[in-house]
Amino acid sequence: MSDTRTTERVSHDGPTASSAAYAAPRRDWSRQEVAALFDLPFMELIFRAAEVHRACHRSGEVQLSTLLSIKTGGCQEDCGYCSQSVSHDTGLKATKLMDVRAVLQAAAQAKDNGSTRFCMGAAWRNPRDRDIPKLTEMVEGVRAMGMETCMTLGMLTADQAKALGEAGLDYYNHNIDTSPENYANVITTRSFDDRIDTLEHVRAAGINICCGGIVGMGETRGDRVGFIHALATLPVHPGSVPINALVPVKGTVIGDMLADTSLARLDEIEFVRTIAVARIVMPRSMAGANSIFTGDKLLTTNNAGDHADAALFAKLGIVPMMTMEPHDKCGEPVQDLASTRSTAC
Numbered sequence: 263m264s265d266t267r268t269t270e271r272v273s274h275d276g277p278t279a280s281s282a283a284y285a286a287p288r289r290d291w292s293r294q295e296v297a298a299l300f301d302l303p304f305m306e307l308i309f310r311a312a313e314v315h316r317a318c319h320r321s322g323e324v325q326l327s328t329l330l331s332i333k334t335g336g337c338q339e340d341c342g343y344c345s346q347s348v349s350h351d352t353g354l355k356a357t358k359l360m361d362v363r364a365v366l367q368a369a370a371q372a373k374d375n376g377s378t379r380f381c382m383g384a385a386w387r388n389p390r391d392r393d394i395p396k397l398t399e400m401v402e403g404v405r406a407m408g409m410e411t412c413m414t415l416g417m418l419t420a421d422q423a424k425a426l427g428e429a430g431l432d433y434y435n436h437n438i439d440t441s442p443e444n445y446a447n448v449i450t451t452r453s454f455d456d457r458i459d460t461l462e463h464v465r466a467a468g469i470n471i472c473c474g475g476i477v478g479m480g481e482t483r484g485d486r487v488g489f490i491h492a493l494a495t496l497p498v499h500p501g502s503v504p505i506n507a508l509v510p511v512k513g514t515v516i517g518d519m520l521a522d523t524s525l526a527r528l529d530e531i532e533f534v535r536t537i538a539v540a541r542i543v544m545p546r547s548m549a550g551a552n553s554i555f556t557g558d559k560l561l562t563t564n565n566a567g568d569h570a571d572a573a574l575f576a577k578l579g580i581v582p583m584m585t586m587e588p589h590d591k592c593g594e595p596v597q598d599l600a601s602t603r604s605t606a607c
């Protein structure tokens with residue numbers, strides 16, 4: 263058989279669970295229910311997650327997104343996994359906020375390479391008000407190219423969120439990182455509730471929320487249950503749920519803690535379980551391999567690269583999502599749940 267799978271439009275709309283069953287996703291999950299899903303026999307869990315996926319998404323397609331660090335390093339927060347924190351000696355060179363023109367050039371390149379979402383990340387505890395005009399210019403410029411826009415800039419005030427929303431920002435990424443009870447083990451310079459406050463500002467500004475976290479930080483299964491439970495019981499499920507596998511970085515608290523231990527690499531089956539449970543409890547969100555970050559580099563860590571991604575897509579019979587947003591078969595605004603393999607802000 264010739265290898266045409268990367269160019270064919272694949273539709274897997276087989277006889278699966280009714281889309282209507284997911285029109286109003288539950289937000290009253292108990293921790294026990296989430297834990298019970300984690301405990302399912304692996305193939306049963308995958309079957310259930312695939313049913314949900316097919317009911318609400320085009321199962322043969324994955325969105326290509328590109329992530330650009332528009333301001334690197336020198337961050338005042340102390341996230342234990344992050345190479346960009348001033349608390350960590352990782353040899354990373356801090357940079358100033360990029361010029362708008364350079365950002366737009368990178369966005370054009372990303373579009374040429376097939377990306378439909380362009381994510382801009384700045385290593386800040388929070389942006390200053392004087393940065394906002396430059397940031398809104400970036401949003402407007404990328405949107406004018408016909409791409410979805412996403413930013414991650416740290417904590418936002420209500421007014422800053424409003425300005426970004428008025429510029430047309432599609433998504434704002436603000437991760438809860440881990441379970442509420444594990445939060446202080448990962449970050450001490452802000453609280454879990456601080457994150458929730460910014461998420462409220464973003465939601466009030468009419469911007470879609472991208473909110474997930476990182477697994478493989480030495481946390482327990484119970485922490486992963488608490489992490490997914492916290493996301494699934496937010497007032498509104500995030501539109502995107504990035505579930506990241508930690509890339510341990512030497513010089514960070516967690517990278518050094520995990521070095522040379524069996525915890526340095528999260529068990530792959532456990533990673534897949536986490537994504538599958540997220541899919542089931544947030545059916546309409548793009549959680550669990552609806553999207554990937556393309557390119558050779560993420561914010562500061564290496565990425566698989568376009569050739570490796572294309573080879574994997576061909577092997578799995580997956581095609582890049584061509585439309586800006588995934589088709590939503592459940593009838594309400596599209597949400598997506600993403601799985602990547604990196605650290606995230």
Ligand code: SF4
Pocket residue numbers: 337338339340341344345346347384385386387416606607
């Ligand atoms: S993850 Fe983001 S907020 Fe945390 S230290 Fe890194 S850049 Fe700063």
